Amino acid sequence: MKIHFADIAWSDAPRFWLANARIPVCLLANPAMSADVDPEGVLRVDVLVEDGKIARIVPALDARDDAIARVDLGGRQVWPTLIDVHTHLDKGHSIERNPNIDGTFNNARLAAAADRQNWKAPDLRRRMGFGLRCAHAHGVSAIRTHIDTYHDNAERSWPVLREMREEWAGRVDLQAVSLCPIELLMESFGDRVAAIVKESGGLLGGVTRPAIGTHGAPQANIDEQLDRLFALAIRHDLDIDLHVDETDDPAAATLPIIAHSALRHGYKGRVVCGHCCSLAVQSESEIDRTLDLLAEADISIVTLPTVNMYLQDRRSGRTPRWRGVTVVHEMIKRGIPVAAAGDNCRDSFYAYGDHDMVDTFRQAVRILHFDHPLSEAPSLVASVPSRIAKFEGHGLIGEGAPARLIVFNARSLNEIVSRPQADRVVLEGGRRLAAKLPDYSELWADDDLPGTTAAAE
Numbered sequence: 001m002k003i004h005f006a007d008i009a010w011s012d013a014p015r016f017w018l019a020n021a022r023i024p025v026c027l028l029a030n031p032a033m034s035a036d037v038d039p040e041g042v043l044r045v046d047v048l049v050e051d052g053k054i055a056r057i058v059p060a061l062d063a064r065d066d067a068i069a070r071v072d073l074g075g076r077q078v079w080p081t082l083i084d085v086h087t088h089l090d091k092g093h094s095i096e097r098n099p100n101i102d103g104t105f106n107n108a109r110l111a112a113a114a115d116r117q118n119w120k121a122p123d124l125r126r127r128m129g130f131g132l133r134c135a136h137a138h139g140v141s142a143i144r145t146h147i148d149t150y151h152d153n154a155e156r157s158w159p160v161l162r163e164m165r166e167e168w169a170g171r172v173d174l175q176a177v178s179l180c181p182i183e184l185l186m187e188s189f190g191d192r193v194a195a196i197v198k199e200s201g202g203l204l205g206g207v208t209r210p211a212i213g214t215h216g217a218p219q220a221n222i223d224e225q226l227d228r229l230f231a232l233a234i235r236h237d238l239d240i241d242l243h244v245d246e247t248d249d250p251a252a253a254t255l256p257i258i259a260h261s262a263l264r265h266g267y268k269g270r271v272v273c274g275h276c277c278s279l280a281v282q283s284e285s286e287i288d289r290t291l292d293l294l295a296e297a298d299i300s301i302v303t304l305p306t307v308n309m310y311l312q313d314r315r316s317g318r319t320p321r322w323r324g325v326t327v328v329h330e331m332i333k334r335g336i337p338v339a340a341a342g343d344n345c346r347d348s349f350y351a352y353g354d355h356d357m358v359d360t361f362r363q364a365v366r367i368l369h370f371d372h373p374l375s376e377a378p379s380l381v382a383s384v385p386s387r388i389a390k391f392e393g394h395g396l397i398g399e400g401a402p403a404r405l406i407v408f409n410a411r412s413l414n415e416i417v418s419r420p421q422a423d424r425v426v427l428e429g430g431r432r433l434a435a436k437l438p439d440y441s442e443l444w445a446d447d448d449l450p451g452t453t454a455a456a457e
């Protein structure tokens with residue numbers, strides 16, 4: 001029987017079967033039932049939803065002779081709502097006001113620093129709220145955002161973050177990481193940053209490039225900088241999430257130094273490193289040595305494929321020669337956890353995006369060659385980031401978990417990767433989510449749109 005997606009009768013009942021669903025095994029909390037898995041690593045199941053939670057997952061049957069309502073999905077894919085484990089909600093949607101004149105990393109950095117003066121609470125609320133509404137409507141239920149934490153804005157941005165986290169709890173769960181060049185933490189400011197992070201329930205972060213400049217060879221005092229970072233983290237019992245080696249300069253090799261530092265300070269399993277682009281342009285033996293260290297220090301990696309492809313190897317008037325991403329396949333082969341995430345959205349570091357992790361997933365598959373087979377690809381944006389960031393109740397479909405799900409008008413992973421999935425249905429607490437994408441006019445009124453003639457008049 002053919003069931004058209006538009007004809008599916010979604011249920012508001014407290015108890016119903018999501019029948020005839022396909023779920024990738026890598027997204028199941030209990031993959032033990034995976035006997036009848038198809039060549040894409042996908043299993044056909046019926047899912048019992050009860051009081052907003054997943055009560056049972058059983059092999060699919062054409063008919064069940066119980067009296068429970070049945071929503072027949074016609075063999076379509078069901079995923080958990082997704083996780084964006086590395087983004088910058090505080091910078092997002094500032095592109096019209098603050099464009100990057102040539103798309104390079106250095107001008108992105110300068111433009112972002114200049115824009116921070118505009119980050120008063122109402123501006124932050126408006127742009128962060130817009131980003132969260134986009135993510136929510138797209139089926140993203142957990143976000144780890146980095147928050148620029150400099151002398152000029154730390155005291156303004158974190159209260160807004162705490163407010164938004166409260167407001168969005170249960171719809172989009174938020175984690176936050178402080179972000180500034182780690183050399184700034186060497187001063188007494190480092191104590192203030194760690195205290196703000198602690199009182200906000202966040203993570204200690206930072207970027208390993210110099211305060212003024214771009215990523216390159218490690219700074220002479222990098223060990224002291226890292227000792228200070230780890231000392232602050234240990235004092236306040238904070239996990240760490242860093243921006244590392246975001247360049248194609250092979251001399252940028254901070255990653256193994258961070259791994260040594262994590263081992264020296266007994267911080268195994270508590271450090272996440274994002275980007276790590278330059279590792280991909282180092283020699284095979286250097287890559288090998290660094291991967292050994294990452295595995296030993298139990299460091300998790302986040303790759304940001306769309307932003308790496310945008311910023312890396314960009315020179316005006318010249319066609320880029322490389323994709324900018326780190327050695328994801330090699331890391332996974334070593335057992336190093338790797339997640340993919342969205343990073344910047346419509347700001348000076350990345351001009352595009354909509355906080356849509358399905359879009360990030362589809363692009364990641366292509367940029368990373370994470371296909372043939374596609375079977376493990378969904379874990380990059382769901383189960384792995386859930387584990388890396390300890391997002392309880394997100395990223396896996398299992399009995400007892402909240403029924404926060406995405407139903408795709410697609411039966412195979414190939415069908416998911418091939419189309420934008422703009423017609424996906426998001427379920428929250430088992431109910432079809434009514435939230436729609438916010439209109440751009442809610443961000444800036446047309447006559448207020450920065451950079452336009454109307455706004456300039």
Ligand SMILES: [Zn+2]
Pocket residue numbers: 086087088146243274343344
């Ligand atoms: Zn970032």
